[in-house]
Amino acid sequence: MRTPFMAGNWKMNKTIAEALAFANEFRGRVANVSDVEIGLAVPFLTIRSVAEALQNTRVKIGAQNCFWEASGAYTGEVAPGMIQEAGGVFTVVGHSERRQYFGETNETANKKVHAALGAGLEVILCCGETLEEREADRTQAVVKDHVVNGLAGLGPEQMASVTVAYEPVWAIGTGKTATPDQTQEVHAYLRGLLEGLFGADTAAAIRIQYGGSVKPANVKELMAQPDIDGALVGGASLEPDSFEAIVKYGQ
Numbered sequence: 001m002r003t004p005f006m007a008g009n010w011k012m013n014k015t016i017a018e019a020l021a022f023a024n025e026f027r028g029r030v031a032n033v034s035d036v037e038i039g040l041a042v043p044f045l046t047i048r049s050v051a052e053a054l055q056n057t058r059v060k061i062g063a064q065n066c067f068w069e070a071s072g073a074y075t076g077e078v079a080p081g082m083i084q085e086a087g088g089v090f091t092v093v094g095h096s097e098r099r100q101y102f103g104e105t106n107e108t109a110n111k112k113v114h115a116a117l118g119a120g121l122e123v124i125l126c127c128g129e130t131l132e133e134r135e136a137d138r139t140q141a142v143v144k145d146h147v148v149n150g151l152a153g154l155g156p157e158q159m160a161s162v163t164v165a166y167e168p169v170w171a172i173g174t175g176k177t178a179t180p181d182q183t184q185e186v187h188a189y190l191r192g193l194l195e196g197l198f199g200a201d202t203a204a205a206i207r208i209q210y211g212g213s214v215k216p217a218n219v220k221e222l223m224a225q226p227d228i229d230g231a232l233v234g235g236a237s238l239e240p241d242s243f244e245a246i247v248k249y250g251q
């Protein structure tokens, strides 16, 4: 019942020219994909060109972050409405790199989630533990903290526009993937948590993505897990070949 959602996260990669080269190459490759939702979270400056190049395809373009106010004296920030005007339809919020390098907290993530949804964007809210936290057996406590506080104040109807991404920090960009079993355990825990927050029907409909060194070689076994509904893909989304293979994991 949940349509798988494969989203690339380009992070701080690709100039406009490089982004367009990707888009023009990628377009035809996913023309026949109908059973998977596809997203690309690209740098702000490339949203417009990539969205235009991928018009009338199933590929949704989004941002990797946003600010929580609609306009004003916030030097260097980008408002959700600006993302939307440029052609973006979603934004990632609370990525671990934002938490680690840019002071993102559950509180700021929550403000961004509300602002993004209010401006009509969909949201991918990230959660995940560090290696230290996993070794201290704190994985569930950490993802609970990220999700409960990140989604605070939302009602079940708003959750139709929210995807949760579980990204263990120790698996991001390291080549270490959580095993499918380890991942499923956290996803099932998250599903239960969402059920407590929003009710069984809503929780059953929310996509929970896995992120952290997802590659063509491991995507299939991850997607075979009952509560893994897609992937948030960093490195392997930068090349049309590998992202195509991930999107077409089921073919």
Ligand code: PGA
Pocket: 009, 167, 171, 172, 173, 174, 211, 212, 213, 214, 232, 233, 234, 235, 236
């Ligand atoms: P990775 O990044 O696929 O390069 O590990 C995932 C992410 O940070 O979203």
